[in-house]
Amino acid sequence: xxxxxxxxxxxxxxxxxxxxxxxxxxxxxxxxxxxxxxxxxxxxxxxxxxxxxxxxxxxxxxxxxxxxxxxxxxxxxxxxxxxxxxxxxxxxxxxxxxxxxxxxxxxxxxxxxxxxxxxxxxxxxxxxxxxxxxxxxxxxxxxxxxxxxxxxxxxxxxxxxxxxxxxxxxxxxxxxxxxxxxxxxxxxxxxxxxxxxxxxxxxxxxxxxxxxxxxxxxxxxx
Amino acid sequence: xxxxxxxxxxxxxxxxxxxxxxxxxxxxxxxxxxxxxxxxxxxxxxxxxxxxxxxxxxxxxxxxxxxxxxxxxxxxxxxxxxxxxxxxxxxxxxxxxxxxxxxxxxxxxxxxxxxxxxxxxxxxxxxxxxxxxxxxxxxxxxxxxxxxxxxxxxxxxxxxxxxxxxxxxxxxxxxxxxxxxxxxxxxxxxxxxxxxxxxxxxxxxxxxxxxxxxxxxxxxxxxxxxxxxxxxxxxxxxxxxxxxxxxxxxxxxxxxxxxxxxxxxxxxxxxxxxxxxxxxxxxxxxxxxxxxxxxxxxxxxxxxxxxxxxxxxxxxxxxxxxxxxxxxxxxxxxxxxxx
Numbered sequence: 001x002x003x004x005x006x007x008x009x010x011x012x013x014x015x016x017x018x019x020x021x022x023x024x025x026x027x028x029x030x031x032x033x034x035x036x037x038x039x040x041x042x043x044x045x046x047x048x049x050x051x052x053x054x055x056x057x058x059x060x061x062x063x064x065x066x067x068x069x070x071x072x073x074x075x076x077x078x079x080x081x082x083x084x085x086x087x088x089x090x091x092x093x094x095x096x097x098x099x100x101x102x103x104x105x106x107x108x109x110x111x112x113x114x115x116x117x118x119x120x121x122x123x124x125x126x127x128x129x130x131x132x133x134x135x136x137x138x139x140x141x142x143x144x145x146x147x148x149x150x151x152x153x154x155x156x157x158x159x160x161x162x163x164x165x166x167x168x169x170x171x172x173x174x175x176x177x178x179x180x181x182x183x184x185x186x187x188x189x190x191x192x193x194x195x196x197x198x199x200x201x202x203x204x205x206x207x208x209x210x211x212x213x214x215x216x217x218x219x220x221x222x
Numbered sequence: 223x224x225x226x227x228x229x230x231x232x233x234x235x236x237x238x239x240x241x242x243x244x245x246x247x248x249x250x251x252x253x254x255x256x257x258x259x260x261x262x263x264x265x266x267x268x269x270x271x272x273x274x275x276x277x278x279x280x281x282x283x284x285x286x287x288x289x290x291x292x293x294x295x296x297x298x299x300x301x302x303x304x305x306x307x308x309x310x311x312x313x314x315x316x317x318x319x320x321x322x323x324x325x326x327x328x329x330x331x332x333x334x335x336x337x338x339x340x341x342x343x344x345x346x347x348x349x350x351x352x353x354x355x356x357x358x359x360x361x362x363x364x365x366x367x368x369x370x371x372x373x374x375x376x377x378x379x380x381x382x383x384x385x386x387x388x389x390x391x392x393x394x395x396x397x398x399x400x401x402x403x404x405x406x407x408x409x410x411x412x413x414x415x416x417x418x419x420x421x422x423x424x425x426x427x428x429x430x431x432x433x434x435x436x437x438x439x440x441x442x443x444x445x446x447x448x449x450x451x452x453x454x455x456x457x458x459x460x461x462x463x464x465x466x467x468x469x470x471x472x473x474x475x476x477x478x479x480x481x482x483x484x485x486x487x488x489x490x491x492x493x494x495x496x497x498x499x500x501x502x503x504x505x506x507x508x509x510x511x512x513x514x515x516x517x518x519x520x521x522x523x524x525x526x527x528x529x530x531x532x533x534x535x536x537x538x539x540x541x542x543x544x545x546x547x548x549x550x551x552x553x554x555x556x557x558x559x560x561x
Contacts, residue, residue: 053262060258080272082265083347087375124280124378127273144273146263167258 006195014188021181027174030105035170039100041107043158047093048120049109051163053082053146055097061167065149066137073156075136076121077149078129085148088123094150100163107161120152270343270402271351277399280379281338281355284370288381292319308371309382309477310493310535317533317556321518338368341393342481345402349374352382352405354396354481354489367393367537367550369479369491383479383491385535388445391549394539395484406480406488414488414540415439418480421538421546422473422492431469432458439545446536446551464506471496471534487541489549494534496553501527515558524560531557 031037043049049067056063069075080088096110121129127144130136134156140147151158254260272280284306291302292315303315342354353370369383387393397403411417416424416439427435428442431454442448450469458467477493502509508525515530516522537550 053265057262058259060260081347083267084271084375087349090376122378123375124276124372125272125375127276146265170257173257 003195006191010188010191010195012188013184013191017181017183017185017188019181020177021185024174024176024178024181028171028178031170031174033171034166035168035172036164036166037102037105037170038162038164039105039107040160040162041109043109043161046153046157047095048089049097049151049158049161050085050089050094051097051149051151053148055099055107055163056140056147056149057142057145059165059167060142061165062139062141064137064139064162064164064166065151066162066164067135067151067153067158068160068162069134069153069158070156071134073134073158074131074154075134075158076119076129076131076152076154077136077138078120078126079138079140079144079147079149080125080127082146082148084123084125085150088120088125089150092120097161097163107163109161119154120150265347267347268345268402270345270400271347272343274340274399277340277343277353277355278338281340281353281368281370284379284381285338285357285368288315288384291315295319305380307381310474310491310533311381311384313477313493313556314384314533314535314552314554317554320557321514321555340399341367342396342399342403344405344481346404351379352479352481353379354403356393367491371479383477383493383535385491385537385550386552387537387550388548391444391547393489393549394487394541396481396489397484404482406482408475408478408480408490410480413486413542415543416540416546418488418490418492418538418540419473419475419478421490421540422475422478422494422536425536425538425546425548426471426473426494429469429471431455431467441545441547444548444551446548461500463503465500465502465509468499468501469496470499483539485542487539490538490540492536492538494536495556496532496534498530498532499527500524500529511560514555518555519558519560521560526561528560529558530555 051065056065065077067075067077078085097107098110099108100106101108120126121131127147128138128140130138138149140149151161270277287306288303288311291299291306293299294302299319300316303312303319307315338355338357340353340355344350344352349372351372355368355370356365357368358365365387367383367385367387368381370379371382372379406418408419408422409417411420415421421440424435424437424440425442425447428437428440429447429450431451434442434451436442442451454467454469461467471494474493474495479491480488482488500509502525508523509528511519511522511524511528515528518530519528532553533556534551534553536548538546538548540546
């Protein structure tokens, strides 16, 4: 194997190892032993929040949506079929959660519509719904996927939205990634060092077989 | 020269490695598959619209609200009943409230408060929607069928029909709840022995008195029809030559709901208004009106004729072949007049 190829392999292994190792450790630190990925955003205003299946139903694992309202507010949360949620929300003002950002564990929330804030609790389209003072949570087990979650507030405003995905395998995968990364990094370093050593040995051999070396050897023998 | 010449392949190797690593770690969707992230499933638009648990909660809530509304009196009671009922169920409840609670029997379906069981839901994402449920009164052992409907997303379910099942009657198999069952138009008789609307009309004519119109495709061997015929015959005998009795049921077509069964047949929830008329002959001077009727009519005696109207919700099964049979029925005195 040529020196260039050996070096390329060593660098590749090292970079892969570093990326996997650092990434794995970073995920372990954020996911914890339970493998819970939590995304959060701060809110203001009383418009309803709509969380579509493209956010909620992307993993076969329980998803918990938690909402915090202002002091004294009555916060309501409900889950239904996507088309039912659209019908129930109708022309009411709402903001759509469009995605998550793993780099900073935040939720992407669109801008509010122009309708009026509304109450949806009386609509009989919800698979599950909860109402409580200031803070309410709802866990979707994915059995009824796809589902849309709608959040509304009465007598106050929404201040915080959190979505947690719980998948224990993520913790294990993160640890495995970190270990594989460490292994690859070590393999890269070893490959590089072996290359250097073999180069040193071969240069020494070449030096011993050169005319100058032979002349020195002959001089020595005389 | 030598150091510069050696640094070129090293830099190239580093850049190449980073590129490969970035591609492997971020691209091609492999990462998503490894961590279990997949596209959200597509919504099924032909199944039942809500879960069985949610439907059961809705039925329990509505039946509780109905029981509460039926216990209320005056204008407040009227408003409460209108908020949670419509169709035949509302007409039945209003008539019962008018006559007074004492006239509603112990097995009256709307007063039953037991754990409901959802039997079927209308399929699809549109409106109106319906839930077909049943309750069993542990005291009387009477099973009742309830139909709840929702006209729009913003309108909660209300009780539209509530009918006790006849003794020994059984509801044929309905499609799996989660699959949903389809609404059938009352005049759609395709694949049926009779169109649902025609079946109701034929049944109404078949239980008329004293001249029923028999229909070979409609059975009147059920408990309700036989009991009605026996009661009318007994009254006629008691009245003798003093008066003539007629029973004239008519269908209220706009309050018909039809659900498809597994075997291709349908279950029909209909409402009839039955006019019972007693016409005195020349041999009678007057007839004393029973207290139950007198309260509705406002008189205690009649000298020429007595008319009472009863609301009669019925449940018929219309099969693909065979005879139309009644599996549920009730009656409630609603109005009357005397001359």
